[in-house]
Structure formats: C-alpha cells, structure tokens
Amino acid sequence: MSTRLDIVFAALADPTRRRILTMLLEDDMAVTDVAEPFDVSLAAISKHLGVLTNAGLISQEKRGRVKWCKLEPDALRDASVWMQGFGQFDQLDLDGFERFLEKELRQPD
Template sequence: MVELSTPQLDIVFHALGDATRRSMLRQLSSGDRTVGELAAPYAISLAAASKHIKALEHAGLIRREVRGRTHVCRLEPGPLASAHQWLTFYERFWESRLDVLERVLREEANGNPANSKTGD
C-alpha cells in the first residue's frame, strides 16, 4: 500500500503545485541548467527564480552544484518517482470504479439492469 501522507510527499506536491517550478523541472529533464538559464524564460528576477529553485531543492527534486560563481541545477528523479507511485495508486482505484460504472451503464443500455428485482 502506498503511504498516504508523508512530510516529504507533501513537500514534493507543494513544489509541483507551481507552474513555474513545473516548467523549470521540464527544462531540467533535457539536461543541467544554470540558475540564469532556468530563470530566462520568465519575467521574474533572479531572486524570484532562486526562491523557486530553493523550493525544488527542498523537495529533493533538483540538486544545485556551485561551479565557481555559477550555480548549475540537475534534476533528481527520485521524489518524482514517489509522487508517481502515489498517483498511480489512485489512478488504479478510480479506473476500477469507472470500469464498474461502465459495465453497469452498458448493462442498462442493453436492457439488463444490474440491480433489477424480479417480480416488480
């Protein structure tokens, strides 16, 4: 069974809850980026970009390496795998519920109500 609530998972979902941070992760999926490169597509200051990057670091989603005066960020996929595992549990839950609903609706459409009583 998937752990329903862990502090780390809460932090990961909080970090993923922001569109700018999700976009930064998407950039990092194709390779390492500097803080400036991550900030460039947005109309935000480097200080604001740094706050987003710190949130991603806190969640363990990225790792920042200092190379001289340059800060290079790299995607860390482990926490994303944990979030995916949590989401997959609920995806299966809802798929099974929707499969039952689909079956009931098909039976009703074919004139075979699933919960009909005989003799009514």
C-alpha cells in the same frame, strides 16, 4: 512519507516550478539560464529553485562562480507509487511526465 509527499506536491503545484522542471529534463542548467525565459527577478527564480531543491526534485551545485541545477527524477518515485495506489497511473515514466509538463505549459493559466 506523507510529509515528504506534501513537500513534493506543493513544489509541483506552481506552474513556474513545473516549467523549470521541464527545462531541466533536457540538461543541467546554470541558474541564470533557468531564469532567462521568465519575466521575474533572479531572486524570485532562486526562491523557486530553493523550493524544488527542498523537495528533492532538483539539486544545485556550485561549479566555479556558477551555480548549476540538475533534475533529480528519483524524487518523484514516492509520488508515483502513491498515485499508482489509485490504479490510474503507470510506473514513473519520465517521457510521459515530460509530455504532461509540456501540455501544462501550453495551457493558459
């Protein structure tokens, strides 16, 4: 489980990836729509999506010519259980996680 947690936390460490997760909380999105608000190349966003997919935080599915991204919130369960061991965190609360991500996005880097 430690290796899995390492992969999840490494994926969450990047602010761009956290922003992508926040976007996907609303609904599934096409890769091009995910990339739109970022000032980086589509290839760079694809690499971020690959990291998130590898961590199990999102899934990607090709529908026709379009690749879609979907949030996989259950992937955070192990991280949530691990954090609960410190007694400072409640069970996985997706609304709380969304608020946390939105707060992170509002803070300057």
